[in-house]
Amino acid sequence: MVPTRAPELTAPADLPYTFYSQPRSLGSRPKYREQSNAAEKEKGPVHHCNIMIDPRVVRGNVLSVRHPPQSTEPSTLEAKRQRRAQKQGLARKLTREQIRTGTPEPVEGREHVHVQTELYLEEISDRVIEVDGECQTDEFLDRPPTPLFIPAKTGKDVATQIEEGELFDFDIEVKPILEVLVGKTVEQALLEVMEEEELAQLWSHQRAFAELRNAEFAELQRLEEQDRRIREEKERRRLEHLEKLRKQKETAEKIAARAFAQRYLADLIPSVFNNLHESGFFYDPIERDIETEFLPWLMSEVEETLQKKVLGRMMLDSLIRMVVEKRLDEFSRLPPSDQTEAPAEEPRETDAAPQVSGEADVADQPIEEKEETDQLVDEE
Amino acid sequence: MASPRISAYLPPDIDPTKAALAFGRRALPKLNEELQAPELLTQQRALMALCDLVHDPEKVYQAIALGFLDSLKTLLVHQDQTVRQKTTEVLSIMALHSIGREGLIRSGVISALTGLLDDPVDICRKNTHQIFDRLAKLPEGAGGVLRAALIPPLVLKLRTELDEIQELILETLSNCIRVEVSEALAAGALTVLKEKLSHPSAAIRSKAAWVLLEISSHAEGKIAVCKEELVPALVSLLEDTEPEAQVNSAGALMFAIVTPQGRSSAMGAEAIPPLLTLVAEETSKARLNAIKTLTLLAELPEGRKALLDHRDTFQRCLDDPSEAVQRAAEIAITVIDWKP
Numbered sequence: 001m002v003p004t005r006a007p008e009l010t011a012p013a014d015l016p017y018t019f020y021s022q023p024r025s026l027g028s029r030p031k032y033r034e035q036s037n038a039a040e041k042e043k044g045p046v047h048h049c050n051i052m053i054d055p056r057v058v059r060g061n062v063l064s065v066r067h068p069p070q071s072t073e074p075s076t077l078e079a080k081r082q083r084r085a086q087k088q089g090l091a092r093k094l095t096r097e098q099i100r101t102g103t104p105e106p107v108e109g110r111e112h113v114h115v116q117t118e119l120y121l122e123e124i125s126d127r128v129i130e131v132d133g134e135c136q137t138d139e140f141l142d143r144p145p146t147p148l149f150i151p152a153k154t155g156k157d158v159a160t161q162i163e164e165g166e167l168f169d170f171d172i173e174v175k176p177i178l179e180v181l182v183g184k185t186v187e188q189a190l191l192e193v194m195e196e197e198e199l200a201q202l203w204s205h206q207r208a209f210a211e212l213r214n215a216e217f218a219e220l221q222r223l224e225e226q227d228r229r230i231r232e233e234k235e236r237r238r239l240e241h242l243e244k245l246r247k248q249k250e251t252a253e254k255i256a257a258r259a260f261a262q263r264y265l266a267d268l269i270p271s272v273f274n275n276l277h278e279s280g281f282f283y284d285p286i287e288r289d290i291e292t293e294f295l296p297w298l299m300s301e302v303e304e305t306l307q308k309k310v311l312g313r314m315m316l317d318s319l320i321r322m323v324v325e326k327r328l329d330e331f332s333r334l335p336p337s338d339q340t341e342a343p344a345e346e347p348r349e350t351d352a353a354p355q356v357s358g359e360a361d362v363a364d365q366p367i368e369e370k371e372e373t374d375q376l377v378d379e380e
Numbered sequence: 381m382a383s384p385r386i387s388a389y390l391p392p393d394i395d396p397t398k399a400a401l402a403f404g405r406r407a408l409p410k411l412n413e414e415l416q417a418p419e420l421l422t423q424q425r426a427l428m429a430l431c432d433l434v435h436d437p438e439k440v441y442q443a444i445a446l447g448f449l450d451s452l453k454t455l456l457v458h459q460d461q462t463v464r465q466k467t468t469e470v471l472s473i474m475a476l477h478s479i480g481r482e483g484l485i486r487s488g489v490i491s492a493l494t495g496l497l498d499d500p501v502d503i504c505r506k507n508t509h510q511i512f513d514r515l516a517k518l519p520e521g522a523g524g525v526l527r528a529a530l531i532p533p534l535v536l537k538l539r540t541e542l543d544e545i546q547e548l549i550l551e552t553l554s555n556c557i558r559v560e561v562s563e564a565l566a567a568g569a570l571t572v573l574k575e576k577l578s579h580p581s582a583a584i585r586s587k588a589a590w591v592l593l594e595i596s597s598h599a600e601g602k603i604a605v606c607k608e609e610l611v612p613a614l615v616s617l618l619e620d621t622e623p624e625a626q627v628n629s630a631g632a633l634m635f636a637i638v639t640p641q642g643r644s645s646a647m648g649a650e651a652i653p654p655l656l657t658l659v660a661e662e663t664s665k666a667r668l669n670a671i672k673t674l675t676l677l678a679e680l681p682e683g684r685k686a687l688l689d690h691r692d693t694f695q696r697c698l699d700d701p702s703e704a705v706q707r708a709a710e711i712a713i714t715v716i717d718w719k720p
Binding site for chain 2 (some may be wrong): 206214217222
């Protein structure tokens with residue numbers, strides 16, 4: 001940070017050489033930055049600025065290509081510098097013009113023209129001939145390895161020679177190496193062989209066991225088979241025996257049943273016959289005939305005869321009754337004449353007798369008719 | 381001054397195909413991240429390093445706890461064949477350890493491996509079948525293989541695969557069939573096995589006989605074996621040169637002739653003489669199975685008649701060092717002497 005100096009724009013004209021600021025001795029500047037720079041740089045108390053966190057210090061590989069930090073607008077410090085530079089340029093130009101004694105002003109009607117008076121004319125133009133020149137440092141190369149530092153030879157040269165057999169004896173020295181080599185190889189081989197042998201032992205052990213097991217298994221199956229056969233045989237025989245017993249029993253039962261049935265039925269027939277006989281299934285046809293036909297007819301005839309007799313008696317009774325009633329009537333009436341009565345009685349008696357006989361015949365006929373109807377009914 | 385250590389530095393790990401291992405506990409997590417890296421080379425190198433680490437059971441435990449199996453499962457379907465091959469190799473080495481097996485079964489690697497059955501590269505297929513084989517030796521593993529419905533494809537592959545892989549498939553099938561047989565029968569395993577019984581390779585013959593043994597230990601398997609008329613084929617296998625095949629075919633017969641039809645077909649195929657030769661051989665491993673088979677045949681009247689003449693063979697077996705053989709011989713003598 002440069003100390004501020006007051007730029008002086010005016011300079012005395014007669015002095016051949018001016019400077020912007022009067023020479024002055026520099027005052028003692030404080031060792032540390034003042035607080036007035038706090039506005040320019042937005043940093044807090046920056047008394048003790050740590051170089052480690054100073055943003056201006058370049059960090060990282062210092063040999064790599066580093067582009068300057070871009071900023072969109074120039075910082076205030078930059079603007080100030082530019083302005084100052086412009087002012088200085090302007091001041092320089094002004095002073096230069098004032099130092100040079102200029103030609104007097106042109107007379108009226110004339111014009112001063114600048115003319116080149118050198119030997120060779122040169123074209124003057126505003127445009128300054130610019131030649132661009134570039135300078136670029138080379139790519140940062142890797143630092144080549146440090147060459148081996150070989151100090152300069154000092155001292156005296158001395159030579160020596162090792163004869164064969166002086167350093168070591170090959171045959172003796174090689175023994176341990178060989179032992180190790182061979183030992184390792186053999187050990188590895190032994191391991192492999194042992195592994196295989198172990199497996200072979202296991203398998204043979206298993207095989208032996210399997211054989212024994214198979215033998216026992218076969219024995220087991222044989223015995224099973226035997227057992228099965230025997231059991232089957234036994235079963236068959238048992239079934240046969242059972243069958244036999246059953247048949248025997250059946251036969252015995254049949255016999256017993258037959259005997260019993262015979263005995264039971266022995267007196268069945270007589271009793272049956274007896275019963276039938278008693279209930280009248282067996283009959284003598286003549287007897288039946290006599291019973292069914294003859295006897296009813298006989299009975300009916302008897303009945304008829306009896307009825308005739310009864311009828312006769314009834315007729316007689318009625319006759320007597322009539323006579324009696326008539327006599328009663330007659331006797332109750334005046335007896336007109338006894339003669340007429342006597343002959344009337346006789347004809348009446350004779351009348352009555354044929355009447356009686358006629359009535360008896362008449363009665364017989366209806367009785368006969370009645371009998372016939374009775375018989376018809378009976379026969380029906 | 382000479383010292384055994386030439387240089388202050390350890391020799392550099394000059395295997396460029398392996399990834400660099402971090403120190404101590406960081407090794408496996410770092411490998412896990414490298415496995416999921418997008419670059420092919422990183423993945424391959426990580427897999428190579430993992431292959432070597434997985435031989436150690438503790439590393440297997442740590443790997444499974446870190447969830448390596450999920451990243452390995454995604455790598456199984458990688459396009460690059462080296463990645464697939466190494467992944468299957470890592471999984472097969474993991475299956476050698478018990479912890480590895482449990483982890484593989486739990487995380488459902490079996491179903492992820494079904495896609496690799498048709499892989500064009502031989503080694504991948506071989507490793508896949510090795511994994512199945514090792515897993516199936518556990519009951520839970522066999523259950524897992526069954527649940528993944530692998531039996532029909534495996535039976536199909538039996539016809540077309542290479543011999544080594546066929547052996548692995550046969551072993552897997554035998555262990556799975558021990559658990560459940562209906563699926564294998566439905567997939568037509570018996571016809572394939574009948575062909576394999578006459579295969580030129582001895583190992584395949586013996587393994588096919590072992591599979592038949594397992595099939596006929598189940599009831600429906602027995603019926604199917606008798607129906608397919610495998611009993612004569614098994615009887616002919618009794619005279620095979622390979623002792624394993626003899627053992628297995630004797631065992632298969634032992635199970636198959638429990639049923640009456642099996643017994644009659646065995647008598648028809650004249651199984652008694654080869655079985656007697658097997659019993660008479662002192663060092664044969666098939667003694668136990670042969671004695672058991674003869675016991676079964678002795679329950680038939682014709683069998684008993686034939687075996688009464690050879691009773692002394694069984695007497696000799698009573699002094700056998702193996703206890704199981706002694707017991708079997710006693711039972712056989714009891715059955716032969718039984719009178720109705």
